[in-house]
Amino acid sequence: MTAAISANNKTKQLKVDIVIFGGGIAGLWLLDRLRQAGYQTLLLENESLGAGQTRFSQGIIHGGTKYALTGKLTASSESIFAMPQIWRDCLQGKGEVDLSSATVLSEYQYMWSTPGLLSRLSGFFASRIVRGRMLTVRKNDYPAVFKNKKFKGKVYQLDEPVLDAGSVIKVLAKPNMNHIMHIKSVTNFSENEFCVEAANSEVWNITSEKIILSAGKGNADLLKQMGRTVPEMQLRPLQMVMVRGGLPEKLYAHCLGANVNPRITITSSEDKQGNIVWYLGGQLAEEGIHRTEEEQINKAKKELQSLMPWLNFPEMQWATLNISRAEPKQKEGQRPSTSFYYEENNVITTWPTKLALAPNLANDVLKQLEKQNVTKSGATEMPEFSHAPIADLPWQEEEKW
Numbered sequence: 228m229t230a231a232i233s234a235n236n237k238t239k240q241l242k243v244d245i246v247i248f249g250g251g252i253a254g255l256w257l258l259d260r261l262r263q264a265g266y267q268t269l270l271l272e273n274e275s276l277g278a279g280q281t282r283f284s285q286g287i288i289h290g291g292t293k294y295a296l297t298g299k300l301t302a303s304s305e306s307i308f309a310m311p312q313i314w315r316d317c318l319q320g321k322g323e324v325d326l327s328s329a330t331v332l333s334e335y336q337y338m339w340s341t342p343g344l345l346s347r348l349s350g351f352f353a354s355r356i357v358r359g360r361m362l363t364v365r366k367n368d369y370p371a372v373f374k375n376k377k378f379k380g381k382v383y384q385l386d387e388p389v390l391d392a393g394s395v396i397k398v399l400a401k402p403n404m405n406h407i408m409h410i411k412s413v414t415n416f417s418e419n420e421f422c423v424e425a426a427n428s429e430v431w432n433i434t435s436e437k438i439i440l441s442a443g444k445g446n447a448d449l450l451k452q453m454g455r456t457v458p459e460m461q462l463r464p465l466q467m468v469m470v471r472g473g474l475p476e477k478l479y480a481h482c483l484g485a486n487v488n489p490r491i492t493i494t495s496s497e498d499k500q501g502n503i504v505w506y507l508g509g510q511l512a513e514e515g516i517h518r519t520e521e522e523q524i525n526k527a528k529k530e531l532q533s534l535m536p537w538l539n540f541p542e543m544q545w546a547t548l549n550i551s552r553a554e555p556k557q558k559e560g561q562r563p564s565t566s567f568y569y570e571e572n573n574v575i576t577t578w579p580t581k582l583a584l585a586p587n588l589a590n591d592v593l594k595q596l597e598k599q600n601v602t603k604s605g606a607t608e609m610p611e612f613s614h615a616p617i618a619d620l621p622w623q624e625e626e627k628w
């Protein structure tokens with residue numbers, strides 16, 4: 228590409244305060260916050276907005292109940308407790324970003340337990356984290372799926388809204404579209420400067436004071452291209468399951484399992500024809516990576532039949548999705564409990580580790596930039612360039628079924 232640049236000498240120049248790589252939740256949240264703060268910011272996306280983990284996400288804005296289950300509460304993991312309220316403020320149009328046009332799929336996430344499990348979880352229900360965040364639901368108010376005489380467990384309501392991640396991406400991208408460039412490739416990284424080939428084949432030489440990597444799994448390649456070996460990344464693969472056809476209603480619920488991970492986490496959406504789709508994660512998806520697609524579907528069928536034997540699952544259509552979580556490397560591949568950023572020589576590498584923690588990550592990065600007095604060039608116009616499209620959600624892509 229470099230040869231081509233100098234041969235036809237058509238390279239365009241662009242100088243901004245900050246460049247962000249990656250238009251998932253982390254990059255788009257940051258773009259909006261940084262622009263509001265007065266930084267002239269450009270986001271580069273090499274596929275489509277939301278194309279990485281974000282569009283596969285179950286959209287749950289976790290409030291930390293899981294940490295009560297694991298008992299692994301640290302000062303840093305406490306940051307997650309504030310997330311549902313921060314997101315709710317944004318959804319009401321009075322928060323740090325305006326999500327008032329995003330779609331809330333459910334105001335609450337439910338949790339249900341099987342009878343044998345309750346006694347073993349008394350410590351969990353008594354814990355300070357759970358108090359006030361989790362309500363026991365009265366039988367009359369159960370989601371319809373659990374209003375059956377055969378259901379012997381209990382249902383709890385968690386203070387955790389569930390969002391349509393695709394709508395969040397759209398709403399965050401809309402006011403910032405002129406600052407999002409669709410690129411094919413990037414080359415010639417040197418300190419604060421590099422070249423990109425845009426989707427329309429234009430070549431841009433870009434200079435910026437800071438580079439932020441928010442490219443999820445793509446961070447590893449970008450770091451390598453820059454000749455950096457830290458921070459290291461880990462991938463935690465999942466085999467998620469989708470099911471549609473004859474489902475009774477939309478459901479947003481974790482089933483408490485025998486260990487700290489939910490045995491299954493069900494969220495719901497619609498396919499392109501408007502059919503209800505259940506999206507199944509939790510332990511089923513984590514353990515599912517060792518199964519073939521057929522084995523995983525059989526396991527999911529058995530799980531639903533054993534947890535909801537009163538339901539008749541007539542002619543359901545099943546499919547699986549393989550996707551990995553991209554995170555900073557942890558000891559023994561454990562799951563990180565908070566968002567992550569690391570700065571070295573003007574490059575900030577980020578992983579939110581959860582959709583819910585994107586606001587936390589943006590706050591940390593903003594504090595860092597303020598501390599270093601990074602230039603704020605304000606609202607200068609961007610030149611014309613090709614803009615990145617928005618990714619479809621997996622259950623809306625017919626070929627995935």
Ligand SMILES: Cc1cc2nc3c(=O)[nH]c(=O)nc-3n(C[C@H](O)[C@H](O)[C@H](O)COP(=O)(O)OP(=O)(O)OC[C@H]3O[C@@H](n4cnc5c(N)ncnc54)[C@H](O)[C@@H]3O)c2cc1C
Pocket residue numbers: 248249250251252253254271272273274275276277278279280281282283284285286287288289441442443444445446449465467508550551552553577578579580581582583584
């Ligand atoms: C199945 C699943 C379910 C989940 N459910 C939840 C949940 O319910 N709640 C929750 O809080 N979290 C959830 N998570 C975690 C959450 O989805 C992720 O932590 C979050 O989406 C990560 O966002 P990101 O912006 O860092 O990365 P990504 O969403 O992966 O986005 C990275 C972006 O960078 C782009 N990119 C990659 N390489 C380059 C490059 N070289 N140049 C330019 N652009 C590049 C990609 O195309 C992509 O658009 C879930 C994750 C998975 C996988």
